Amino acid sequence: MAATLCVKLPLKQGWLPLTQCIRHGSKAVTRHKRPMHFLKKKLLAVTEYIPPKPVAAPGAYPSQTERVQEDNGLVLLMKRDLRNLFQDCKMVAVLQNNSISADDMIMLRHRLLKYGITVKFFPNQVMRSFLSDSVYYNMVPLFVGPTVLFVSKEPKVKEMLTTLRTSPQMTLLGACVDHTLLSAQGIASYSKLPSVTVVQGELVSGLTMLTSRTAGMLQHHPAHLSALLQQYVKQQSPDSNTEAASKAEEAT
Amino acid sequence: MAASRKAAVLLKTVKKITVQFCPFESNVRSTREFLAMVGSEKARASNMNCEVIPVVKHDKSEPLVDIMYTDGERLLMKGANLTSGEMLSAFQARCIAKDPQAKAGLK
Numbered sequence: 001m002a003a004t005l006c007v008k009l010p011l012k013q014g015w016l017p018l019t020q021c022i023r024h025g026s027k028a029v030t031r032h033k034r035p036m037h038f039l040k041k042k043l044l045a046v047t048e049y050i051p052p053k054p055v056a057a058p059g060a061y062p063s064q065t066e067r068v069q070e071d072n073g074l075v076l077l078m079k080r081d082l083r084n085l086f087q088d089c090k091m092v093a094v095l096q097n098n099s100i101s102a103d104d105m106i107m108l109r110h111r112l113l114k115y116g117i118t119v120k121f122f123p124n125q126v127m128r129s130f131l132s133d134s135v136y137y138n139m140v141p142l143f144v145g146p147t148v149l150f151v152s153k154e155p156k157v158k159e160m161l162t163t164l165r166t167s168p169q170m171t172l173l174g175a176c177v178d179h180t181l182l183s184a185q186g187i188a189s190y191s192k193l194p195s196v197t198v199v200q201g202e203l204v205s206g207l208t209m210l211t212s213r214t215a216g217m218l219q220h221h222p223a224h225l226s227a228l229l230q231q232y233v234k235q236q237s238p239d240s241n242t243e244a245a246s247k248a249e250e251a252t
Numbered sequence: 253m254a255a256s257r258k259a260a261v262l263l264k265t266v267k268k269i270t271v272q273f274c275p276f277e278s279n280v281r282s283t284r285e286f287l288a289m290v291g292s293e294k295a296r297a298s299n300m301n302c303e304v305i306p307v308v309k310h311d312k313s314e315p316l317v318d319i320m321y322t323d324g325e326r327l328l329m330k331g332a333n334l335t336s337g338e339m340l341s342a343f344q345a346r347c348i349a350k351d352p353q354a355k356a357g358l359k
Contacts, residue, residue, distance in 0.1 A: 096284065098291025098304070142275050145284045169291060171306040173275040183276065183310035 071129075078122060079130050085120070085151055086136065086176075093150040093160065093175035093187070094142045100169040108167050115159040117152040138181055142173050158191040264299050265350040267322050272307035273315035273331070283315035285336035290343075319343065321350060 026034055036044075071079070086092065100108070109119050124143045131140050148170070150160060155177045164170055175182050182190060193199075217225065271287045273280040289295070291304045315331040317339065327346055329339050 096288070096306075098288055098306075099293045101293065138276070141278055141280075144281050145288050171287075171308060173308060184308040185310055 075126050078126050082122065082127070082130050083134075086134070089151040089153055091117075091150075091152045091155040091157065091160075091175060091177045094139070094173045095148045095150065095164075096171045096173055097146050097148050098169045098171070099146075100167060104167060104169070108163065108170070111163045111166075112150065112160070115152070115156045115163075116154060117150050117156060117160060120149040120151055122149060135179075136176060136181070139174065139176060147173075155190075157187055161188070161191055265322050265347050266299065266302045266319060268303045268305065268320040270305045270307060270318040270320075271316075272309055272313070272318075274309050274311065274313060276310065277312060277315070279332045280315045282334055282336040282339065283317060283331035286317060286331065286339045289336065289340060319346075321346075323350070325350075 026032075028034075112119060124145075124147065127143045127147075128140050131137055131143070152160075157175075157177065161172075164172060172184050172187065174184065175187050177187075177190060194202075217228065269290055271283060271290075273283045273287075275284075287304070287306055291306075296302070296304070317327075317329040317331055319327040319329075321327070327343065329342065331339060
């Protein structure tokens with residue numbers, strides 16, 4: 001076949017040599033897929049037909065916007081519970097428990113109940129969704145991982161801290177005391193504050209210190225008072241001593 | 253977590269673990285998870301002398317895990333950009349490398 005294809009045409013002037021020695025290969029139309037020349041492959045790849053995408057009819061597919069899952073009954077109940085909790089309780093503390101054992105937990109609960117502090121567990125998701133809607137949205141990053149809530153009607157911070165010192169597995173993260181968000185250090189300093197009556201007494205005494213001193217001086221014996229005033233006048237003006245002394249004598 | 257399911261956290265070679273973080277920050281999730289895993293009953297049971305100390309701060313500092321080994325070596329892990337799995341695997345690898353008994357036990 002190769003020999004039959006080696007055709008040698010007479011070389012006339014201006015004619016290209018037509019000796020095409022084609023090696024024996026497959027024919028143009030074969031049963032197997034004939035390997036295409038690389039350039040032809042490239043060309044076909046570049047010039048492939050890209051059909052236009054058919055536009056879906058409106059309403060055929062569901063919309064891509066996220067549908068918020070409606071809360072089921074239990075979640076609503078828990079949220080109502082939480083709302084009441086935040087309204088009634090003055091102190092809400094958040095702790096992380098690194099796997100405290102069951103009997104330790106019972107002991108801790110018992111000790112806290114003596115001071116009126118209840119231990120509450122709520123799922124983090126419910127807590128987060130409730131807090132992000134309410135005023136306390138700044139507490140949301142606290143609720144990650146295993147968390148426990150300590151709630152009480154009265155802010156018994158000192159007692160809580162003493163009870164927690166016995167159990168090292170509970171880590172105090174933060175608390176909301178009297179609608180104020182406190183960090184761990186804030187709680188420690190809050191516990192060190194004296195009670196409200198003591199602080200009020202201190203404030204009142206500080207304000208009335210001057211007036212009480214004046215009142216005390218006036219109630220002394222008048223001779224004592226005049227001596228004091230004379231001394232004061234002498235100290236005030238050491239140059240015009242005689243003038244001051246005469247004025248003082250006129251007064252008395 | 254997949255990491256803790258493979259092998260319980262062995263604290264035999266560890267003297268002290270200090271985990272400090274600021275809970276109001278948003279990058280402390282992995283550190284808190286690491287603390288929960290390391291402070292678990294199983295982990296604590298493997299070494300009763302090891303102390304796990306969480307420190308809660310409020311100064312916008314990075315979450316930090318400081319592990320003190322019995323031979324004096326310290327491993328510091330800054331958990332701001334690490335996942336809990338990564339921290340745990342790094343910690344476990346170090347522990348196993350230090351403890352030849354555990355290595356032999358596993359093999």
